[in-house]
Amino acid sequence: MPWSYIINTNRYYASLNNSTDGQMPLPDGQFSNTKKMVFVLVIGETARSDNFSLYGYPKNTNPKLQQTPNLLVFKNTQSCTTYTTGSLACMLSHTEKVANFEALPTYLARHGADVIWRTNNWGEPAIDVSSYVKASDLRSSCQGEGCRLDEALLTNLIETIESSTKQKIFIVLHTKGSHGPSYYSRYTASFNQFKPVCRDEEISKCTSQELINAYDNTILYTDHFLATLIAKLESLQSIPSAMMYISDHGESLGEQGLYLHGTPYSFAPDYQKTSPFCYGLQIRCNRISK
Ligand SMILES: [Zn+2]
Incomplete structure (x- = not known):
């Protein structure tokens, strides 16, 4: 979209200001x-x-999560905005109002939690955390084909948790997920299951089915990523854990002639606003009550 170049340039430079100076603390x-x-x-x-089989999509894009016990799937979740920076600021805030309060990671770190932010993306609000690690810094210790993708965020995760000396550990994994237009580059070869796929960054040149297939493969890979994380958390022998997954916003895949996201919220289609939202409980240790 023409306006994207201007708006996103401004958003990018705004995101470079990562100082928490002037943020108002929340009540202790x-x-x-x-x-x-x-x-x-x-x-x-x-x-x-819409493209998660957990939400009734007819193609099986969540084969692993559908087999996962103790997974709560929340319906009718809508994102605050249709772009990354706005949605992250919102989902980490206690209020939808635009105000300069400290974000959740900062709040928890200030209260003594070990707050670890791992990112394969960008656009988070200014935060003050114990550890901020980019995926590029984790890749040298990562093994496997998925290391060039979001799976790098899982590198030595259990070791990091077990070695933490804090009682409360809060970890954020900010993934690249299904970011377009090159959906085909967001998953490894074994997840190229829905075919044929669009391999052109000018996605309007692809057929609708090729585009949707490539996108669905990214959801399949996300399913694998989350199932892998859950399995890792289940391996913790004595530390109760829980994980929550929520996407920042949705995506248009050619419906009404729209592609990608970032359409102004007031007339953006629901496809850009409906975010999957799951909550998984690890029960091998002491059960955390719902
Ligand atoms: Zn985003």
């Missing part, structure tokens, strides 16, 4: 117990719930 709180536990928040990218 306290943890209700001192037991060591971990919560992992996975922020998806451009995943729309």
